Amino acid sequence: MSIAVLGAGAFGSALAISLAGSGPVTLWARDLRDMAARRENTARLPDCPFPKNLTLTDNLNDIAGADIILLAVPMQKLRQMLSANTEVLSGKHLVACCKGIELSTGIGPVSVIQQEVPDAIAAILTGPSFAADIARGLPTALTLACADDAAGRHLQQALTTANLRLYRTTDTIGAELGGALKNVIAIACGAAMGAGLGESARAALMTRGYAEMQRLARHLNANPSTLSGLSGFGDLTLTCTSDQSRNYRLGLALGLGETFDPGTTVEGAATARAVYDLSQAADLDMPITAAVAAVLDGRQDVPDAMKSLLARPLKEE
Numbered sequence: 001m002s003i004a005v006l007g008a009g010a011f012g013s014a015l016a017i018s019l020a021g022s023g024p025v026t027l028w029a030r031d032l033r034d035m036a037a038r039r040e041n042t043a044r045l046p047d048c049p050f051p052k053n054l055t056l057t058d059n060l061n062d063i064a065g066a067d068i069i070l071l072a073v074p075m076q077k078l079r080q081m082l083s084a085n086t087e088v089l090s091g092k093h094l095v096a097c098c099k100g101i102e103l104s105t106g107i108g109p110v111s112v113i114q115q116e117v118p119d120a121i122a123a124i125l126t127g128p129s130f131a132a133d134i135a136r137g138l139p140t141a142l143t144l145a146c147a148d149d150a151a152g153r154h155l156q157q158a159l160t161t162a163n164l165r166l167y168r169t170t171d172t173i174g175a176e177l178g179g180a181l182k183n184v185i186a187i188a189c190g191a192a193m194g195a196g197l198g199e200s201a202r203a204a205l206m207t208r209g210y211a212e213m214q215r216l217a218r219h220l221n222a223n224p225s226t227l228s229g230l231s232g233f234g235d236l237t238l239t240c241t242s243d244q245s246r247n248y249r250l251g252l253a254l255g256l257g258e259t260f261d262p263g264t265t266v267e268g269a270a271t272a273r274a275v276y277d278l279s280q281a282a283d284l285d286m287p288i289t290a291a292v293a294a295v296l297d298g299r300q301d302v303p304d305a306m307k308s309l310l311a312r313p314l315k316e317e
């Protein structure tokens with residue numbers, strides 16, 4: 001069995017470093033820059049040297065022999081990356097490592113894989129984990145979701161390491177939704193904290209945001225217990241409470257009225273818009289997601305968005 005990682009950003013580099021502790025790993029980057037010479041991804045994951053077992057390449061043919069391929073590119077880039085490389089990817093175990101909902105279609109990464117590479121076995125690896133923590137070998141637990149239980153067991157064994165413990169589920173929709181939606185709620189929490197609205201407001205947004213996550217999950221026939229696991233509740237907790245999170249930091253900047261580097265990968269921004277569209281089409285009540293989409297599009301500022309949330313009709317919890 002051999003493992004490759006496609007996409008050498010912060011997360012792809014971290015996963016490759018971690019997995020190289022157990023065996024050879026090939027990390028493919030479309031642009032190697034100075035990574036090969038420095039044996040480190042200084043731009044996205046500084047101070048985390050590549051171990052000997054990690055082979056770096058910009059030639060996709062070098063991963064042709066891999067049985068398991070982790071896809072660590074941003075959600076909105078996934079389809080394009082798959083469609084450009086279907087020949088190499090066909091028949092493999094393809095594990096999405098991105099979090100989000102595709103803006104143009106309203107579907108998650110597992111469904112995108114199934115559409116673009118139908119003869120691959122599609123899975124997703126998701127849950128609370130910052131790239132730097134994984135690369136440094138800090139203890140982390142994630143969800144591995146694969147509809148084919150036997151393939152899921154194979155992936156769980158192959159991708160678990162001494163410090164990276166994987167739990168398994170066949171509920172790919174639930175796992176996709178948890179990772180995608182928590183980023184939207186993290187933007188809301190960051191915005192509330194940036195605007196000085198306080199810790200109590202953040203706790204309210206996390207809790208009511210979680211209710212929105214469950215509402216959409218029920219509508220899409222996901223298992224509610226998946227949402228209460230690592231990929232949902234676990235990642236919501238991490239992302240809404242840490243300024244290591246880029247989604248949370250974008251929210252902070254919005255709340256403070258500051259600018260934010262547009263080159264930073266912030267998955268919750270496109271996902272907020274995609275989920276808002278889904279909620280409108282399905283007539284689902286998702287007010288926090290709607291508020292985040294409105295603030296991102298400049299239709300509301302943060303204090304007005306909070307006022308609108310507080311002024312909603314009273315209801316049962």
Ligand SMILES: NC(=O)C1=CN([C@@H]2O[C@H](COP(=O)(O)OP(=O)(O)OC[C@H]3O[C@@H](n4cnc5c(N)ncnc54)[C@H](O)[C@@H]3O)[C@@H](O)[C@H]2O)C=CC1
Pocket residue numbers: 006007008009010011012030044072073074075077080081097098099100129130131132264265267
């Ligand atoms: N950074 C983190 O702590 C974590 C990130 N993730 C997820 O991992 C995914 C990737 O995020 P990061 O690695 O952090 O982002 P990043 O911004 O550090 O890196 C993204 C990488 O994707 C590459 N890329 C973009 N389009 C591409 C294409 N068409 N073909 C090949 N490569 C392409 C870029 O060159 C860049 O190296 C996101 O969905 C994110 O939510 C998940 C858990 C933790």
Ligand SMILES: O=C(CO)COP(=O)(O)O
Pocket residue numbers: 099127128129130183235238239244245246247248265266267
């Ligand atoms: O998904 C993550 C933590 O689980 C990383 O969060 P950010 O993408 O907000 O940095």
